[in-house]
Amino acid sequence: MNIYDLKTANIRKTWLLFTACFVIIIGIGWVLSYTYQDTTLLYIAVILSIGMNIIAYWKSDTIALASYHAQEADTNTYREIYRIVENLSITAGIPQPRLYIIEDESPNAFATGRNPKHAAIALTTGIISRLEKSELEGVIAHELSHVRNYDTLVMTVVVVLVGVLSIIANIFMRASFFGGGRRDSNQEGWSSLMMILGLVAIIIAPIVGTLLQLAISRKREFVADASAVLLTRYPEGLAHALQKISTSQPFEKSKQATAHLFITNPMHLDAENSSKNSFFSKLFMTHPPIEERVRALLQNK
Numbered sequence: 001m002n003i004y005d006l007k008t009a010n011i012r013k014t015w016l017l018f019t020a021c022f023v024i025i026i027g028i029g030w031v032l033s034y035t036y037q038d039t040t041l042l043y044i045a046v047i048l049s050i051g052m053n054i055i056a057y058w059k060s061d062t063i064a065l066a067s068y069h070a071q072e073a074d075t076n077t078y079r080e081i082y083r084i085v086e087n088l089s090i091t092a093g094i095p096q097p098r099l100y101i102i103e104d105e106s107p108n109a110f111a112t113g114r115n116p117k118h119a120a121i122a123l124t125t126g127i128i129s130r131l132e133k134s135e136l137e138g139v140i141a142h143e144l145s146h147v148r149n150y151d152t153l154v155m156t157v158v159v160v161l162v163g164v165l166s167i168i169a170n171i172f173m174r175a176s177f178f179g180g181g182r183r184d185s186n187q188e189g190w191s192s193l194m195m196i197l198g199l200v201a202i203i204i205a206p207i208v209g210t211l212l213q214l215a216i217s218r219k220r221e222f223v224a225d226a227s228a229v230l231l232t233r234y235p236e237g238l239a240h241a242l243q244k245i246s247t248s249q250p251f252e253k254s255k256q257a258t259a260h261l262f263i264t265n266p267m268h269l270d271a272e273n274s275s276k277n278s279f280f281s282k283l284f285m286t287h288p289p290i291e292e293r294v295r296a297l298l299q300n301k
Contacts, residue, residue: 014153018053025049056157061112061120064261068253070100070122081128081136085121088141091231092148097121106251107131107244110261111143111152119147126248131241138228138238142263145227151220155261221263221287225297239297246290264290 029045032038055063075082082099089096097111097119107127113119121143131139146152229235242264251266259265265287287293 011150011153014057014150014157017154017157018056022049022053025052057114060157061114061118061152064110064112064258065100065120065122067255067258068102068122070102073099073101073123078128080133081123081140084133084137084140085144088137088144088231092141092144094144094148095119097144097147099123101125101128102253104251104253105249106254106266107248108251108262108264108266109139109143110258110263111146112155112261113147113152114157115150115153116147119152121147124251127245130244130248134232134234134237135241135244137232138234138241139263141228141231142224142238144231145224146220149220149223149227151224155220158260221293222296225293229297235297239294242290242294242297260287262287 026042026045026049029042033040033042033045073081078099078101085099086096094116097113097116098121100120100122102122102124104124105126106124107130109121109123109127111119111121121140123139127139128136146155225238228238232238245264251262254262254266259267
């Protein structure tokens with residue numbers, strides 16, 4: 001699959017995510033409104049679904065950066081980093097993303113934005129101070145690959161969608177225990193069935209959303225690693241960077257909901273040896289094991 005196929009596929013998947021979440025939330029609202037004979041629940045579901053999709057598309061990057069108190073990098077202080085980003089952006093054929101700095105000693109980085117024209121790359125102060133230039137180039141090339149492949153659109157939007165889906169599910173779960181509504185003997189059986197289906201949907205929706213979030217992240221890390229090598233022509237740089245990052249201290253400000261955005265899991269939950277991880281445990285990983293990624297980078301050097 002080439003870059004154009006990846007771009008098209010990611011845009012298509014984003015709209016499918018929007019549609020799926022829209023349908024799921026409205027479906028839950030309809031079940032509860034029917035069961036309790038209260039159309040207010042359906043209206044709430046419609047409003048939340050529309051609002052959620054708007055925020056996820058237009059403001060997901062702002063939310064991701066703000067959640068880590070990222071500040072735009074000063075051009076004088078980080079002149080060398082800007083030069084690396086500029087050169088690699090030209091090589092990748094995309095506009096130069098905005099550069100942000102996160103004050104944290106743990107080395108890590110992530111990219112965000114709905115398209116290359118509205119993209120941003122965030123680097124921790126730890127990754128800037130600890131990596132050599134070739135290693136930092138590999139990391140930045142990896143993040144630029146996410147931008148060019150439109151991974152940032154999918155990955156950042158998923159953060160908002162999964163988070164809001166969980167919140168809405170919690171609201172409807174609480175609502176399901178209040179109000180009983182009007183039910184006669186003829187509709188009691190049907191209402192009970194609808195209520196069961198609604199509760200199942202409320203419980204499963206955020207779980208499925210989270211698993212989807214993790215699966216999307218794992219697959220794209222391998223692709224972004226390979227794309228980064230095409231930009232730098234030096235696989236050892238990214239491979240050594242991944243090894244250094246995985247053996248450093250965890251990211252103090254890390255949040256599980258946004259862990260999949262980073263180049264490696266900021267809490268290092270996935271940094272263990274791949275041979276110790278079962279298929280089931282890998283389903284709950286935000287990233288492929290570092291060992292597998294390094295092996296893939298170096299096998300064809």
